[in-house]
Amino acid sequence: MKMQILALDGVFDTGLSAILDVFATANELAPMLPARIAPFDTRIVGMRRHVRTSQGFSVPVSGSPDPADPDWIVIPAIGYKMPETLVPALERRDVRDSGRMLRERAPGGNTAAACIGTFVLAESGLLDGQKATTTWWLVPLFRQRYPEVELEDSRMLVRSSAFLTAGAALSHMDMALWLVRQASPELAALVARYLIVDQRPAQSAYALADHLAHADPLVQAFERWAREHLAQGFSLDAAAQQLGASKRTLARRTQQVLGKSPLSFFQDLRVERAAHLLKTSSLSLEQIAAQVGYADGVTLRNLLRRRLGRGVRELR
Incomplete structure (x- = not known):
């Protein structure tokens, strides 16, 4: 060849x-x-x-x-x-x-x-x-x-x-x-x-979500809002209101910049934060789940395995 x-x-x-x-x-x-x-x-x-x-x-x-x-x-x-x-x-x-x-x-x-x-x-x-x-x-x-x-x-x-x-x-x-x-x-x-x-x-x-978000001021502001609200949960209404943008504009800009919806990006940030805590802290999976807005560790464990595989390390 x-x-x-x-x-x-x-x-x-x-x-x-x-x-x-x-x-x-x-x-x-x-x-x-x-x-x-x-x-x-x-x-x-x-x-x-x-x-x-x-x-x-x-x-x-x-x-x-x-x-x-x-x-x-x-x-x-x-x-x-x-x-x-x-x-x-x-x-x-x-x-x-x-x-x-x-x-x-x-x-x-x-x-x-x-x-x-x-x-x-x-x-x-x-x-x-x-x-x-x-x-x-x-x-x-x-x-x-x-x-x-x-x-x-x-x-x-x-x-x-x-x-x-x-x-x-x-x-x-x-x-x-x-x-x-x-x-x-x-x-x-x-x-x-x-x-x-x-x-x-x-x-x-391997992608750093905040690096991608910095390509657009509105998406960057949404990324900051999302990180502050990981434990509380996602609300497109609340995000758009705090950022001074319509829901349609926010959804369109995240799709253009990131290729995904605001909810999908919010979930990515949850996974990123959970994986970081799993590697760098002594917190249990249940404690990490609470910090990123999931009801229990089982849900988070399944999500991490589906999104990141077992390569991060064995989930405790």
């Missing part, structure tokens, strides 16, 4: 390395399996001859992308982590050229993008009408900039038509393992064991 790794100037060092390391490890381990698996042919390509990583290292670009190649073009993140630096970077000529190249690809060509690389892919317009995920802390910007994309930002990986998108930072490794899995599930499992990579089907457990 051929993999063209598209490295744009300022490529995220960890992302590029993770992708290359997964494919190199897969090639090294493949002979250990009884079935013959064709090696992964990885080639670093660029829109320019000279590319440097975000940390200043020179990238050995072998040439330009071949849009006629029917296999995969893989887009790692570029190292612009915040909107004020990312938005100007997306206007660069090499990013525009990469979008044009992707649009010119032959039918059947597949494209994968991880983390902020999903913005590069979305700039091409090819994700319009498709399902996708992106890095969790830039979800408000992604929704604003690409309203035609059906964003499923809680997921780590989303496959839609000819596109594969992955969430934040180390999702580069999840994405590369998914690509290996298409050739051999056994090989992907073996690579994951050697690299000690756990399954991470969702990135929602």
Whole structure:
């Protein structure tokens, strides 16, 4: 399977390395399996001859992308982590050229993008009408900039038509393992064991709700109100009245910024607070439940397991 790794100037060092390391490890381990698996042919390509990583290292670009190649073009993140630096970077000529190249690809060509690389892919317009995920802390910007994309930002990986998108930072490794899995599930499992990579089907457990809320003053104010009322319970009427906004406006803004209703966001904050107390305090589950507005510990235990899994730690 051929993999063209598209490295744009300022490529995220960890992302590029993770992708290359997964494919190199897969090639090294493949002979250990009884079935013959064709090696992964990885080639670093660029829109320019000279590319440097975000940390200043020179990238050995072998040439330009071949849009006629029917296999995969893989887009790692570029190292612009915040909107004020990312938005100007997306206007660069090499990013525009990469979008044009992707649009010119032959039918059947597949494209994968991880983390902020999903913005590069979305700039091409090819994700319009498709399902996708992106890095969790830039979800408000992604929704604003690409309203035609059906964003499923809680997921780590989303496959839609000819596109594969992955969430934040180390999702580069999840994405590369998914690509290996298409050739051999056994090989992907073996690579994951050697690299000690756990399954991470969702990135929602890592998201900081207050970081997302800060993208909008009204949503930020609602987040402060919600944290002050976790124990009392949710009331859209009370929240809207205290914030000086209509219920419809508050619901619309939380949906636009966070992709969820005020009640759903309120419940997320409850879970976040409960998980924090579970890890950092000696409070019992019953005591934690009372602090975040649940009637009993059993309800909270079930909710934590459903939302976060057992990875936080064994629930006491």
